[in-house]
Amino acid sequence: MMSSPPSPLNQGANSSDPQSSGVRRCAHCQVTKTPQWREGPAGPTTLCNACGVRYRSGRLFPEYRPVASPTFVPELHSNSHRKVVEMRRRAGVEGTAADGQELKVVCERVWLGVERG
Numbered sequence: 001m002m003s004s005p006p007s008p009l010n011q012g013a014n015s016s017d018p019q020s021s022g023v024r025r026c027a028h029c030q031v032t033k034t035p036q037w038r039e040g041p042a043g044p045t046t047l048c049n050a051c052g053v054r055y056r057s058g059r060l061f062p063e064y065r066p067v068a069s070p071t072f073v074p075e076l077h078s079n080s081h082r083k084v085v086e087m088r089r090r091a092g093v094e095g096t097a098a099d100g101q102e103l104k105v106v107c108e109r110v111w112l113g114v115e116r117g
Contacts, residue, residue, distance in 0.1 A: 026051055028060060029069035050079075063087050 023032055026048035027040055037045035038052020047055055054060040063084045065077035078084050 026069075028055075029065045030071050031066060031069050033068075054081075059084075061088065 024037065024045070025032055026034065027042050027046045028051040029048060031048045031050075034048035034050070036049045036052075038047045038049060038056070039045070040047035040052060040055050047060075048066070050066045051060055051064070054064060059081055061084050063077055064081070065072040065079060067079050069077075071077075072079075078087060
């Protein structure tokens with residue numbers, strides 16, 4: 001019996017960057033394990049369950065990260081919407097779901113000590 005070569009879907013390679021390592025990653029938080037992959041701004045199955053739910057409700061900000069995310073930094077991120085809103089207020093960032101430029105501003109402020117007191 002001949003077997004066909006494994007498809008990228010069977011290998012878990014259906015990610016936002018399928019040419020990278022062949023492992024599906026969330027386009028927002030880079031997590032690789034999730035109970036369900038959800039649609040994001042880059043198309044279907046590009047966000048993990050947590051980020052996808054927030055994206056759908058309009059609350060996916062750059063400061064949001066699940067604690068399990070490999071990119072989670074406590075000074076820059078939170079998994080609580082209330083804390084994310086407070087971080088954004090202190091940083092002077094307003095508006096709806098932010099882009100990468102706003103995250104850069106928040107990161108610079110934290111690392112420069114503006115956020116620490």
